[in-house]
Amino acid sequence: MPKLKIDLEVNNRKISKETDAHKRLLDFLRDDLNLTGAKEGCGAGECGTCSVFVDGKLVKSCLMPVAKASGAKIETIEGLADPGSLTPMQKAFHKTGASQCGYCIPGMVMAATSALRENPSADIEEIKERLGGNICRCTGYTKIFEAVEIAKAVIAGDMPEEALDEEPVGESYIGHNVRRLDAPSKVSGRLRYAADIKMHDMLQMQVLRSPHPHANIVSIDTSEAEAMDGVVCVITSDDVPAETDGFGVFVHDQPIMARGKVRHVGEAIAAVAAEDLVSARRALSKIKVEYEELPGVYDPEEAMKAGAAVVHDYAADNIVKHIPVRKGDVASGFASADIVLEDDFSTQQVEHAYLEPEAGIAYVDPDDVIVVMSPSQNITHHRHMLAHILGQPINKVRFIMSPVGGGFGGKEDMIYQGMLALMAMKTNRPVQLNFTREESIIASAKRHPSRVHYKMGLKWNGEITAIQFSMISDGGAYGMSSEGVMRKAAILSCGPYEVHNLSVDTTAVYTNNTPSGAFRTFGGMQAQFATESMMDMAAEALEMDPFEIRRINMMKVGSKTHTQHKLTAASLDACLDAAETDSRWEKGTPNVRGSYRSDLGGDDTRAPCTLGARFMDRKTSQDERVV
Amino acid sequence: MERKLRGRGMAASWYGIARTATIDRAGAWAELDDGGTAKIVTGVTEIGEGILTLLCQVAADELGIKPSEVTIGDNDTARSPEAAHAGATRQTYMLGNSVHLAAQEAKKHLFEELADHWEVELDTLQSFDGEVWANGTNLRITMEDAVAICKARGVVPVGSASFTAHGTGLDPVDGSGSPWQTYVFGTQVAEVEIDTYTGEIQVLGIWAVHDVGRAINPRGVEGQIEGGVVQGLGQALMEDYETVNGHTTTHGFAKYILPTSLDIPQINCTLVEDKDPLSPLGAKGIGEPSLVPTAPAIMNAIYDAIGVRMKSLPATPEKILKALKEKTPGREQYVQNARAQRAQAHRSI
Secondary structure, eight states, X not given: OOEEXXXXXXXXXXXXXXXXXXXXXXXXXXXXXXXXXXXXXXXXSSSOTTEEEETTEEEEGGGSBGGGGTTOEEEOGGXXXXXXXXXXXXXXXXXXXXXXXXXXXXXXXXXXXHHHHHOTTOOHHHHHHHTTTOOOSSSOSHHHHHHHHHHHHHHHTSSOGGGGSOOOXXXXXXXXXXXXXXXXXXXXXXXXXXXXXXXXXXXXXXXXXXXXXXXXXXXXXXXXXXXXXXXXXXXXXXXXXXXXXXXXXXXXXXXXXXXXXXOSTTOEEEEEEESSHHHHHHHXXXXXXXXXXXXXOOOHHHHTSXXXXXXXXXXXXXXXXXXXXXXXXXXXXXXXXXXXXXXXXXXXXXXXXXXXXXXXXXXXXXXXXXXXXXXXXXXXXXHHHXXXXXXXXXGGEEEEEOOOSOOTTTXXXXXSHHHHHHHHHHHSSOEEEEOOHHHHHXXXXXXXXEEEEEEEEEOTTSOEEEEEXXXXXXXXXXOTTHHHHHHHHHHHTTOSBOOSSEEEEEEEEEOSSSOBOOOTXXXXXXXXXXXXXXXXXXXHHHTOOHHHHHHHHBOOTTOBOTTOOBOSOOOHHHHHHHHHHHTTOOOOOOSSXXXXXXXXXXXXXXXXXXXXXXXXXXXXXXXXXXX | OOSEEEEEEEEEEEEEOSSTTSOEEEEEEEEEEGGGEEEEEOXXXXXXXXXXXXXXXXXXXXXXXXXXXXXXXXXXXXXXXXXXXXXXXXXXXXXXXXXXXXXXHHHHHHHHHHHHHHTOOGXXXXXXXXXXXXXXXXXXXXXXXXXXXXXHTTOXXXXXXXXXXXXXXXXXXXXXXXXXXXXXXXXEEEEEEEETTTOOEEEEEEEEEEXXXXXXXXXXXXXXXXXXXXXXXXXXXXXXXXXETTEESOOSTTTSOOOOGXXXXXXXXXXXXXXXXXXXXXXXXXXXXXXXXXXXXXXHHHHXXXXXXXXBSOOOHHHHHHHHHHOOSSSOHHHHHHHHHHXXXXXXX
């Protein structure tokens, strides 16, 4: 690989180093200087996790070739404060709880630091604009804004430094705002996620992925890749015991690597381990795979029709799971209704977009225990599945969860740990796999999209007499968590209301789309989006206040849920009351009264964003000065 | 019509706590250690929600030391007892109670030794924030000394516990069952502004009210609500993973649009604390429930502002403009029908 001599200054130290010419500043900092506070979240300048200062300006280091940094002064998160201390900004992030998973936080702290360096008296609108290039998926940004405002006040001397300290404890640590114990390591960039960890003699792994949504694999030829310089090992499904290959949360339909056929674009076909990342990537292009493309199925309703392409042989109708819930007598419920509303709702497939792409390391320890370190949300179950596939006793497979840079359910389904473990066993060396963002997006499961057909019967007084609810979800190519998602959607379907007559069906269907899996609410939001829309539509039809119609139907102590579980506690009445009071809700029918309702605006809302308007204002005031 | 229109909407929600339609369990070990510190060991997996801090609080409160004096051994299947997964809004409930019970047992061993040493009744002993004392006496020492006394008597104060949440499977025919032992409820109100020229929607305010049983770290709970609300907002208005014949067209964050700092409403959180009667801590959970009502509250607010009902998420500017264009003047047909029906019903009485 062509080399390059780089002279620059990093965190006030002069560095003179030879490095690979293809590297970006981010690679140089992370790989050559072991400064891993800057993270690679997207590699495309869109997320800001790699933010550093270059000659005092905030720069996304994934967009800067290292050659361009020659002669520059670089400041990274590691250089903001002396070891063992934190800047006021970092302390403010600690104080407010502005870090959750922490993966975006080094970049966010850099952007926030930059905002106040550029303008120490920046108002909240300007602060928000200056943080606009940094994505956070956990916090909802609110605690971050609060932190920047506190730091601003402390730096300006408008607030004492003690404002950054923890609140004194009262009579109990329960109910106390103890500061997050892991925050100092996150706001300082010290915490090492899986991709930040290096082990001696470690190999880099890369994965060949399917370009086709549905195809038979006729042959895989890895010989040329295996013969390449630097390549140590190539694995395919031939290296996995066929009798035990297959895992999943509810149905074991997923092989570690595609076995005989691919079912979605991005499915793993083969993996290469090499001495370095570039060699591993190059070797992927030398693996020859012959495919026989098959007709695919991309719509869940089409997939259930006779003659549709079959994704898994065991499920000729392509149905992953159907969950029925029945209570009372729906026909008589509708017969006794004064009004029946019927409509359709749909929700989209959603990406988890945790800022940390999947990553992991596997090695075999001196006691022959296969160890996998990865940001897995379910080390217990992953251990079970992998031990079964590898034919190992449970105690010979060890899962360690590395710090998780956001999960939201997306790191609950096991998709790559099997390949890592196998490679470590084959090579007897530590192996690391770090996904790119694009790889993460095509290979990881999504939130189930949904199509709901809804029928609700009500009395004129607002009482629900019957509900018929039917939901179809695209589960994609593998079962993953689909069964559980359908179950939870069905249980929660008709919302927090006591409905005496209901008929609920939820069905997940195989297609050749990206798989759907676990995602925060596990089907609950899709179902309740439909229900809560219907409740407002019913309120309008009955000319009732939306809080009122909900109170009439809400579950109370003693109510029977949709699955006929008698509740011994229920708090919806308290929630409705508090929401109505806190929001200063003006009672009324939800009949498009926005233009004349009197409860809009106020201190508990924000001003609308008028992006760039402050530059216009500045220009205007300058023009006025000229005049 | 004015260019920018505002409206408000609300939605209620419910959710179950811990694994669904099955029994859930989690284990923990506790030890009161030298220096009046403590070790808690459990397979808990922190994914950013703050569970480790919460468990330190729970252990510290039960043992009578400071949270910063608790060390957690976590996330390792070979070195810690089973705690199962980070999901299903289960970790506060399952691990919180498990750690609470394990710490209680460790403290019991310490107190037994100390009561004997001091010759006082066991139930007079209390501890908080690093001190141990016997009520009704002048006896008061540091936890460091208390542990030393206990160990000098030959006892290492350790405890272990398993906590169970009883859920049942669903009947395969009618779905009946008790899938969780505890439920939470919530309500959110949204205020939106819509630019009718561009279709752009801004959420200006969210009032989020959630029952969490008992807020162990109120700021942490707010953080979960704010994060959930913003994910809900993303799904409501912009996020859309698209595929064409199985191939994604949203490969990265340039195409897959996420909420940024400029999209964030003022989020006003209110915590309802309806203590769970079935567990010692009384806490429930908030991770997932916070997201559930956001999207419908926003859609109901959009309707309030411009009179179009968005039934297909996300409500992108393109969909809003299309809906506005296709909207027939006046109220929706079903509302008119309902009104006519109701009038008819009244006439026939």
